Amino acid sequence: MIELDQVTKIFDDGTTAVDDVSFTVEQGELCVLLGPSGCGKTTTMKMINRLVPLSRGKILIDGKDILHFADTELRMQIGYAIQEIGLFPHMTVAENIEVVPELRGWPKAKRRERAARLLDMVKLTPDDFMDRYPKELSGGQRQRVGVARALGADPEYLLMDEPFGAIDPITRVDLQNEFLKIQQDIRKTIVFVTHDIYEAIKMGDKIALMNGGKLIQFDTPFNILFNPQNEFVSGFVGRDRALKGLQLIRAKEVMRKTVYMAQATETVEELKRRVGPEHEKDEIPVAREDGTFAGFVNLQEADSGRVSEHLKHARAVASMDTVLDEALSVMLSGERNILAMLDHDDCVQGVLTFSDIQRALSEADQSRGTL
Amino acid sequence: MKLKREAVLITFLVVLLGVTIWVTSLGKVGIYSTFTWEQIFYCSWSHLEMVVVAVLIGSVIGVPLGVLVTRPGLTRLAVPVIGGANIGQTIPSLAVIAIMAPILGFGFQSAIVALFIYGLLPIVRNSYTSIKNIDPAIIEAAKGMGMSRSQIARRIELPLARPVIMTGIRVSTVITVGTAELAVLVGGAGLGKITLTGVFARETLIILQGAAPTAAMAIILGFILEKVEDWMTPRGLKIER
Numbered sequence: 001m002i003e004l005d006q007v008t009k010i011f012d013d014g015t016t017a018v019d020d021v022s023f024t025v026e027q028g029e030l031c032v033l034l035g036p037s038g039c040g041k042t043t044t045m046k047m048i049n050r051l052v053p054l055s056r057g058k059i060l061i062d063g064k065d066i067l068h069f070a071d072t073e074l075r076m077q078i079g080y081a082i083q084e085i086g087l088f089p090h091m092t093v094a095e096n097i098e099v100v101p102e103l104r105g106w107p108k109a110k111r112r113e114r115a116a117r118l119l120d121m122v123k124l125t126p127d128d129f130m131d132r133y134p135k136e137l138s139g140g141q142r143q144r145v146g147v148a149r150a151l152g153a154d155p156e157y158l159l160m161d162e163p164f165g166a167i168d169p170i171t172r173v174d175l176q177n178e179f180l181k182i183q184q185d186i187r188k189t190i191v192f193v194t195h196d197i198y199e200a201i202k203m204g205d206k207i208a209l210m211n212g213g214k215l216i217q218f219d220t221p222f223n224i225l226f227n228p229q230n231e232f233v234s235g236f237v238g239r240d241r242a243l244k245g246l247q248l249i250r251a252k253e254v255m256r257k258t259v260y261m262a263q264a265t266e267t268v269e270e271l272k273r274r275v276g277p278e279h280e281k282d283e284i285p286v287a288r289e290d291g292t293f294a295g296f297v298n299l300q301e302a303d304s305g306r307v308s309e310h311l312k313h314a315r316a317v318a319s320m321d322t323v324l325d326e327a328l329s330v331m332l333s334g335e336r337n338i339l340a341m342l343d344h345d346d347c348v349q350g351v352l353t354f355s356d357i358q359r360a361l362s363e364a365d366q367s368r369g370t371l
Numbered sequence: 372m373k374l375k376r377e378a379v380l381i382t383f384l385v386v387l388l389g390v391t392i393w394v395t396s397l398g399k400v401g402i403y404s405t406f407t408w409e410q411i412f413y414c415s416w417s418h419l420e421m422v423v424v425a426v427l428i429g430s431v432i433g434v435p436l437g438v439l440v441t442r443p444g445l446t447r448l449a450v451p452v453i454g455g456a457n458i459g460q461t462i463p464s465l466a467v468i469a470i471m472a473p474i475l476g477f478g479f480q481s482a483i484v485a486l487f488i489y490g491l492l493p494i495v496r497n498s499y500t501s502i503k504n505i506d507p508a509i510i511e512a513a514k515g516m517g518m519s520r521s522q523i524a525r526r527i528e529l530p531l532a533r534p535v536i537m538t539g540i541r542v543s544t545v546i547t548v549g550t551a552e553l554a555v556l557v558g559g560a561g562l563g564k565i566t567l568t569g570v571f572a573r574e575t576l577i578i579l580q581g582a583a584p585t586a587a588m589a590i591i592l593g594f595i596l597e598k599v600e601d602w603m604t605p606r607g608l609k610i611e612r
Contacts, residue, residue, distance in 0.1 A: 049515060051511070051514060051515055071517075072517045072518065072519050073517070074517075075514070075515060075516060075517035076516070076517035080512065080515035080516055082508060082511060082512060082515070084506070084508030084511075084512075085508065085512070086506065086508035086509045086510075086511055086512030086513070087509075087512075088509060088512075088513070088527060089509070089531070089605075089607050089608055090530045090531060090605035090606075090607045090608055091607060092607065099513075099516055099518075100516050100517060103516070103517055103518065103522070133606065133607035133610055134607065135607060135608075135610040135611075136610055149516075152516075159515070
């Protein structure tokens with residue numbers, strides 16, 4: 001747990017960069033510090049590991065005042081990743097990751113093993129990458145190593161300053177998704193700085209929205225979007241909050257559990273008889289004998305023979321775990337308004353239609369954050 | 372590309388040594404005898420001695436000086452130190468050397484002090500910039516990870532700065548080989564003795580007998596120090612992409 005209590009930073013030249021900010025990051029949560037440039041978010045983050053000294057107020061980590069630790073002792077407990085990465089160019093990838101473990105006196109073998117584990121975690125093959133130098137890596141690979149290095153000595157806490165900021169948008173989305181997956185396993189307590197509201201909504205359990213050194217709203221991404229506290233927040237969120245909200249809702253929360261499933265082996269007549277006349281215009285998902293998804297059958301077009309002869313749109317699928325904006329993008333690019341929702345075994349668990357998405361959004365808008 | 376450069380250097384060396392051998396073998400130029408091999412070796416040796424001593428002193432003083440003024444708290448001194456070293460170099464080398472004689476008397480020590488002052492700038496300046504030019508993100512990352520100031524200096528800054536510092540020492544050495552020609556004016560020795568004799572005698576060939584080995588020495592020392600520099604450069608910095 002990281003607690004900030006009336007934290008204030010006044011620089012030597014008299015400017016107040018952070019003004020009376022208080023919030024708490026719960027254990028295992030990722031808290032995003034969000035705001036326009038110059039809002040004090042990075043300064044706030046750097047006060048946590050004392051790269052910037054506090055002027056007033058208190059910061060507690062795990063209930064202990066950070067002033068009780070020596071600088072180096074405090075920082076070794078808190079992983080640190082920055083946009084510019086700052087990999088040490090004269091050290092190999094493994095040596096970079098092993099820096100903090102070495103500072104903490106881990107034996108060589110344990111450090112190596114840890115470096116290999118972390119490289120695996122960030123999807124870089126240890127055998128290929130351990131002994132490479134930073135100059136031999138692409139931008140995305142460097143960012144991965146930067147994240148691995150921050151996790152070097154398995155710290156309970158992480159500070160990340162726009163860690164995915166300096167890479168192309170595609171690699172960036174990959175890294176965000178992978179990091180979210182990693183975070184599901186490791187459950188670190190993270191303070192994550194960004195100026196990108198999309199990233200904030202996607203990554204954050206909580207968002208601390210700052211402006212002019214002040215904390216404007218500290219809330220869940222959902223409430224920031226749909227229950228903004230004032231003009232500044234709604235202005236920062238922008239008019240497309242519905243679109244942004246799509247990132248917050250998972251398909252499994254709004255999909256329809258399938259009422260009718262067709263078997264690939266049955267005949268169209270059997271199926272029609274089974275579903276009744278009111279569903280004759282529907283598209284019905286079809287399962288193979290082993291239960292996996294085979295495609296859709298359109299009862300208006302199909303009239304005779306076996307269902308398996310009329311299979312269509314086998315790729316109109318999405319995982320139940322996808323967020324709505326990804327599902328919507330599959331719909332738009334395939335010109336489909338119905339998707340089959342698959343579980344990890346590729347079995348159909350339900351369908352998601354365009355109107356389901358509309359319904360979910362209007363509910364979110366009306367709920368005004370009561371969810 | 373690299374091979375080509377080495378080929379040029381070797382060609383120069385062969386020409387310079389060839390000239391030396393040829394003039395020496397003449398024995399006599401006009402009414403003057405040329406210098407003997409023994410004299411050439413003696414002068415080369417004392418020349419080398421002055422260069423090595425001056426550059427060693429320059430490095431022992433210049434490297435720590437250049438590095439120290441990058442430390443927080445001492446940055447105020449950076450401008451006067453770098454500026455001072457700069458001024459040392461703007462004074463003509465002949466003047467620096469000439470000033471030393473009345474102060475320290477004629478002899479080896481005046482020559483050394485003058486050469487040291489004159490060769491200091493590249494060492495101080497490169498040592499300073501070698502630290503200053505390190506990407507601030509690298510230092511911030513090191514700090515944020517919990518390295519102490521001395522750990523950052525030893526494990527990060529110095530390894531990254533080493534090649535640039537060595538370049539400064541190399542440049543200083545090559546300059547000093549040239550400047551040491553003038554040491555003879557304040558009672559030092561060196562190949563300047565031969566060159567100057569040629570100047571007074573107005574015999575180009577005798578001038579060459581001193582100048583050619585000096586140039587050869589500059590090339591050889593420069594080459595050796597380049598290898599040292601390469602050897603001291605961390606592997607991760609040599610990779611090109």
